[in-house]
Amino acid sequence: MSDALLNALAETLADLVTTIDTCDDDVLDPDTAVKWLENTGYLLGRLSPRDRRALSALIRRAAAREPDGAWRDDLLRIPESFGLDDDEHELYCDSVEHLERRFVETVRDVDPATPVPSCPGWTFADLVKHHGATHRWMEHLVRTRAAERVWSRDVPLELPDDPRAYPQWLARSADATLRTLRAVDPDTPMWSHGADQRVRFFPRRLLFEAVVHLADAELALGVEPRIAAGTAADGIEEFLENLPYYSWIAEPVAALARGSVRLTARDTGAAWTISFGDGGYSWTKSAEEAAAGVEATAGDLLLLVYGRHRADDARFGISGDRAALDAWLAATAL
Structure with missing residues (x-):
């Protein structure tokens, strides 16, 4: 359909x-x-x-x-x-489970030394280790109901010696995370590194970690990423909601000259307008007048937001002030 x-x-x-x-x-x-x-x-x-x-x-x-x-x-x-959003936490957990299976299947038989061009300097071993370490860290945070920041470097990884065993290690790490998330009331207060200071923050964050890093793996293998439009739209909003809490992005954004960017998804009609300048930043889920406009599918817009696609790719329709768009993308580069 x-x-x-x-x-x-x-x-x-x-x-x-x-x-x-x-x-x-x-x-x-x-x-x-x-x-x-x-x-x-x-x-x-x-x-x-x-x-x-x-x-x-x-x-x-x-x-x-x-x-x-x-x-x-x-x-x-x-x-x-109609109670359509009642199972949001479980839905995110289900989505993470599905994406992690795809991720493991994608990387399982790839030479760990294979470069990942969308993450300069990384190999597949680095990509899988990073993603598995994120699972280990978030599982620890939720299981201990962390009240303050715990650095990921302080969480045991139990990483195999052989990088070829990393995919199965990632699978075990993701399974442990999901068991922990599903066993806890999603409204439980706790520390998070984003806007929502509750357990429910973590499966949503993990979903888009999986979406973007699966895209990294697929792009490295010459495969066009397949991201459902609804998931991609949610990912754009998750990024915009949490941006002020990521100091390595929020600080460059605060230094931007006044400008605005409108993102429009051709496949769904959804739009987001981002305004910045004078040390401030805001966004709305609407199509408003903006200095620069970008049109593409929601999936391609998500990968543009995360720096996995370049704005000069033919898949993007760009209008208005290109300098404003370039400044925004440079400030938010991950």
Whole structure:
């Protein structure tokens, strides 16, 4: 099923539900309206957590295309009213599990000395070691409910001597992390290195660690990365939300001259407008006037944000002030 069809179906469902929910009593009998909405809720409740989350994202994107006002507000309430976001923590854990399997399968038989061009100076051994170490660190943080920063260098890695054994070590590390995450209430307060100071921060962060580093491996092997549009859009927002907490990025961003950049996803219609200058930084999930604009698929935009694609690649449509875009990308380079 194409993204265009999925978006059309989700928008149609959202419009119908909102119309029923807001219809005057003299137009539609309230008891009939309740019956229709209850039946809709029952059917949506039978979807898997992954599908409920995907539907929630589609409905939110449909709402974002509407102008500010009561109709948009009613559309944005649909995911909550039908419980579409109730399993978000488990969904992220499921997504991490799926991505880690793909990652391990991708790197398993590759010579550990193979270079990874998108991470200059790294080999596949370095890439897998880094990703596994991230799992070990985050598992330790969540298991101990860390109240303050614990440096990753202080967490035992139990790294095999032979780099060819790194993929299986990564698989074991990811399994341990997921067991820990699934055993803890996601709303448990704890230290994190991002905006959300709760356990639920970590599976989302690990998902995009996996997405980007799987892309590193695939690009090194000459494979075009496949990133679901909804996942990519969430990854862009996760990056923008946490940017102020990453000092190595926040400080260069604070030094930027005044400017703005708009990212537009061709495949979903989602857009993000980023403003910076005078030591400040902000972003909105909307298409606003900006000094520079970039259009591409959501997946390609995510890899641009993470520096895995270059802006001069033909896949990107760029308008406006190229210098503002280049300054932003240079300041946020990882």
